Amino acid sequence: MAVEASADPALADRLSAVREGIAVASRAAGRGEDATTLIVVTKFHPAALVRALAGLGVRDVGENRHQEAQAKAEELAGLGLRWHFVGQLQTKKARQAARYAAAIHSIDRERLVDALALGPEEAPGRVIDAFLQINLTDDPGRGGVAPEGIEALAERVLQAPGLRLRGVMAVAPLEEPPAAAFARLAGYSDRVRALDPAADRISAGMTHDYAEAIAAGATHLRIGSAITGKRPEPR
Ligand SMILES: *Cc1c(COP(=O)(O)O)cnc(C)c1O
Secondary structure (H helix, E strand, C coil): CCCCHHHCHHHHHHHHHHHHHHHHHHHHCCCCCCCCEEEEECCCCCHHHHHHHHHCCCCEEEECCHHHHHHHHHHCCCCCCEEEECCCCCHHHHHHHHHHEEEEEEECCHHHHHHHCCCCCCCCCCCEEEEEEECCCCCCCCCCECHHHHHHHHHHHHHCCCEEEEEEECCCCCCCCHHHHHHHHHHHHHHHHHHCCCCCEEECCCCCCHHHHHHCCCCEEEECHHHHCCCCCCC
16 A cells, blocks of 8 residues: 555644644634634645645645646645635736635735636636735835725725635735734734725734734734745746
């Protein structure tokens, strides 16, 4: 019998260490342990690793490149995984991503919203969770919508068939303490909730800053290397 990759004890150990870290940070923040959804970011890793994670009870996985995500989603269809797209998404790839993605965390412009909006004839009953990616730096070259564009982008998602506005997403900038950046993100989340009270999710927190994100109210953690180990070089 083939030895399953899920037999890798190091992977199981890292996953439980992160789950324990999340539990500790949640208690410290006075939040319940199920206040957050753990998304394991598996970019650059082979499908076998995602399969092993599924064997360990992981249900939510994150990818940041369309072709790689599409191939893995196809290969692992039937495992009941929810695919979260967390990377830059080209407008011309949006419709394809909409076929496998349960959630898109990187919605940063109105043209992308228009490209993602599925007609009911195209995907009956399917709704994609939409997070607005907010740029927490002053550098427009970083991913995300500038804060002054939040309301217009949110309105666009609210009007888009096939998309459900869930909330905001951000990556903490390297040049400031994550707690300060996540505090600003919480304020942007308030602005989105003012437009739609149900859009109250916050996607924030990675390997090195998830405790700060939990303290600032994150609901969706995107954690990669702490669980998967070092990423292979992108191909
Ligand atoms: C890679 C990536 C992550 C995970 O990063 P780690 O530091 O490995 O936890 C989270 N969010 C996004 C947008 C990413 O691209």
